[in-house]
Amino acid sequence: MRIALSVAVAVVLLLLWQAPAEAGRAAKQAAAAVGREWRWGLTVALGAALAAVWLGPLALRAARRPVPSRWRVPIAITSVLGLGFLTFLWVFHSSSEPASGSRVGPSRSSLAVQSGALVAGLAGGAITVWLNDQRRRHDDEDLAHRREQSTAELAQDRERAEEDRFAKAVELLGHSNASVRVGAMHALAGLARSAEHRTQTIVDVLCAYLRQPFLHYSWDSQPPAVDPAESDYIASLPPEVRASASRELAQKRVAAEREEAKERAEQDREREVRRTALRLVTAMLPRQAPAEGQPPIAVDLTSAHLDDVSFRDLHLQARWAGAHFHGVASLVGAHFHANADLDRAHFHVDASLDGAHFHANAYLDRAHFHADAYLDRAHFHVDASLDGAHFHGVASLVRARFHGDARLDRAHFHANAYLDRAHFHGDASRDGAHFHGVASLDGAHFHGDASLDGAHFHANAYLDRAHFHGGASLDEAHFHGDAWLDGAQFHRVASVDGAQFHGDASLDGAHFHGAASLAAASWAHLSVAGADFCGVVSFPPSLKEAKGATVNARVAVALPDGWRLRTPGGTSELVAPAAPDDDDNHDR
Structure with a gap:
């Protein structure tokens, strides 16, 4: 709209400063003298109007105020009338009156009125379009x-409704009826x-509901309803009172059994309620990171x-310190x-964490696995702490990966432990750990320092092909x-x-790239056949068997009495002491 007004003003100014073509020379000079005053006045007036049209809305917008609706119509009417009047004045003063009796064209006043009406109409149409646009914008806003x-x-209504639903549901969690x-x-x-x-x-x-104290009768041994000592006491009573005492004891036993049955039924109902709560919790956990x-x-359990x-393949943060899992705990593929x-957590039945991922620190200090524990292919992306943990069943960590430090100090493996x-x-630290069953670390890789100081292997220990x-x-x-x-x-x-090796110790085919002080340990029977000692x-x-074992003769080598080195072709091999009846004695 403002562009249309600017074009109209430019056309008016162009016509204003153009001299009339039909006037004579004297008339042109007179019109120019008179018109110059009008032209300058009209130019200033039109310039002021144009500046108001362009700068007025900008000033109001800068003040963050729209053009008031009550001003729009008066401004539009004033602008239309002003443009029409100015055009009338310019045409009236710039055109000459036709000669008396001439029929060439309209009179000067008619031409001025027509020109003013035309400009006012054009301006009115443009302003009408602008007003409609402003009204549409106002309606849209x-x-x-x-x-x-x-x-x-x-x-807000939805929030209030949700708050009401939440409050009522939480209140009903304390209802005495299990179905409610x-x-x-x-x-x-x-x-x-x-x-x-x-x-x-x-x-x-x-x-929080699941953390409330609860024990099911199937999880723990229950004391008898009636003390057996009471029966022995009744048997020792005189015959005249024994019958009445027996009837009282029978009634007491029946009442106790009824009460116990009632308590067990209530515990069964509560057990189902808690199972429902646990299923709903797992259903709300995502399967994506x-x-x-x-x-x-x-x-938080x-x-x-x-x-x-069962938290199989779910993503969560576990706060399970001191929790007791009386049923099967399935954490296969879970992401923590x-x-x-899980400090002091108790897994009373089998615990399966195969393929589980611990993306932060994992704390299982003093945890108790009362049955088998499966952590095959589990990933501990940061530090893992199992200090003082007890594995009462089989502990399987085959192909497990500990990307940070692994601490199993003072851990107890009461059955076989597999870390192949x-x-x-x-x-990796296992200081003071106890392996009561077979300990298998075949092919294990220790990329950092490995410490088993003070560890006890009560059965066979297999570290074949392990890499330190x-x-x-x-x-x-x-x-x-x-x-x-x-x-x-x-x-x-x-x-x-x-270290003390009470059974047979075999280092056959082992490779020692650094120093190895084997004499500092106590060995019942040591075999190093085919082993390489580079330091x-x-x-x-x-030392009993060293066939094919080689050492680096350029460094210090301490041999037992009777043993010697043989260097055929630049290699140094260990040679066992000669038998007593062997006539061929060679000096070292």
């Missing part, structure tokens, strides 16, 4: 504002589906007593984001059974100071 207000009101409690839990789960931002709050409420910057859903649980706290082909990328890329320390370790390290690779120093080495007197 008003509609958008009403929509925003309606949306906000709907959101189950219904309240389903109501909370439905609210979580319709309002995802409340999922964490609802999970917290259900977990949380978006960047979004925290995982925390499941601290000190809770639970039945069968943030620190996983496991990878320890950080430092850092330092290996077995100081004060006790191997009560056979120790097999055939083909093991020690890339740095191997320390066995004070400083000392052998104990109990």
